[in-house]
Amino acid sequence: EVQLVQSGGGLLEPGGSLRLSCAASGFTFSTTWMSWVRQAPGKGLEWVGRVKTNTENGATDYAAPVKGRFTISRDDSKNTLYLQMNGLKIEDTALYYCVTGEAPMYWGQGVLVAVSS
């Protein structure tokens, strides 16, 4: 059974930093592209970014609103995906989902990131 267990959400002020984690199990993590998707309160889904496998140099790609501020990385030895968020803005407030693939197939439970002054 595929499981994606997320952690690391919280409340912080604009300009702050936060790292989200996603522990994966039930599939071969090292050969799977992974992505992050977010959902602002009461709004639709927004693709955040993706990381390829390490055999593909862990290449990343990001949506325009987060490019240059967010970094996706992976640790295949721990089967864990990360989202480092810097320079957080109020509009980054959302539920963040860890997902398998570039087109999501399996979803984590989501963690809330709230940015407020």
Place this chain on the structure above:
Amino acid sequence: SYELTQPPSVSVSPGQTARITCSGDALPKKYAYWYQQKSGQAPVVVIYEDSERASEMPERFSGSSSGTMATLTISGAQVEDEATYYCFSTDFSGHHRVFGGGTKLTVL
């Protein structure tokens, strides 16, 4: 920027067929994916690669794509199918991945 357009809402009676559309210029060349999100829950995949049904979804769910429009069809919709449905795809370059705005399905 690339956009996928969905109707905001669709309403059917139980047992009727519900059709939810997703329009995008690159859909003739790019796969569409469909997700179901019930209130307070994480989304789940319903259809992938235009027409492949996810293993855990009932057979009444099907997907198709023709030209610039992808369609999610629920044949004999049930009350438990009430949810918001999102399509997902990419633009021609493959660099922009987008979700449609979502369609709220009401079955009553």
